[in-house]
Amino acid sequence: MPRSVVRIGDRTSHGGVVVTGDQTLNVFGQAAARKGDMTTCPKCKGSYPIVEGTRSTGSSQWLALEGMRTACGATLIASQHFWQEADATGASSTVPADAGSNAYRGRFQVFDDASREPLSGQRYRVTTIEGTPFEGETDADGYTAWTETQSPDMLTLELLARNREETP
Structure with a gap:
């Protein structure tokens, strides 16, 4: 994005x-x-x-x-x-997972549109270029969990309804 x-x-x-x-x-x-x-x-x-x-x-x-x-x-x-x-990776950052592996990892940070503050507790789905989805909730600083891949390819982020009551 x-x-x-x-x-x-x-x-x-x-x-x-x-x-x-x-x-x-x-x-x-x-x-x-x-x-x-x-x-x-x-x-x-x-x-x-x-x-x-x-x-x-x-x-x-x-x-x-x-x-x-x-x-x-x-x-x-x-x-x-x-x-x-x-962003070349589609993520806030993408770095080698560790010096001894060929894996890469990336994550997103989600912000509230109105306040511009990090958005904690937001449900999300991150999908790798291969189509593998990972779901979770953003942490206290608005970050998703790190997603590891074998190459520095693009990750996509989809924000999900925060709870069942918010689902249209």
Whole structure:
């Protein structure tokens, strides 16, 4: 699912601000933020790098997208919603499961549309590219469980009704 590109001046969930970006990549008047660019954090009282990113289309840059994290755990909040990129994995992050295996793993973080806060207790189904489904509920920080695959292929997320009473 495409997510908005984050830029210099965009906020974080801790009340911080993105302060560095790629001056050669202009997104509606502001430099795009990348993995490794810096943010301020008044909650944690410091400056922290963005630790997640996705490969930009036709570039070697790792763009920071809305919902990705900083080193202090803050979530990035985009101020523009016109330029979006699909996360290369479809997940918040995909990393080798461990150094000794060929497995990959990915997960999603779910946010409330209105409050932009992580959504805990949300039922979901994650499906691998092979069609294998995994169901569960998001944790206290809105994350799904890690899903392991043998290749860095796409995962898809489907949000399910929270309980039987909410089912139409």
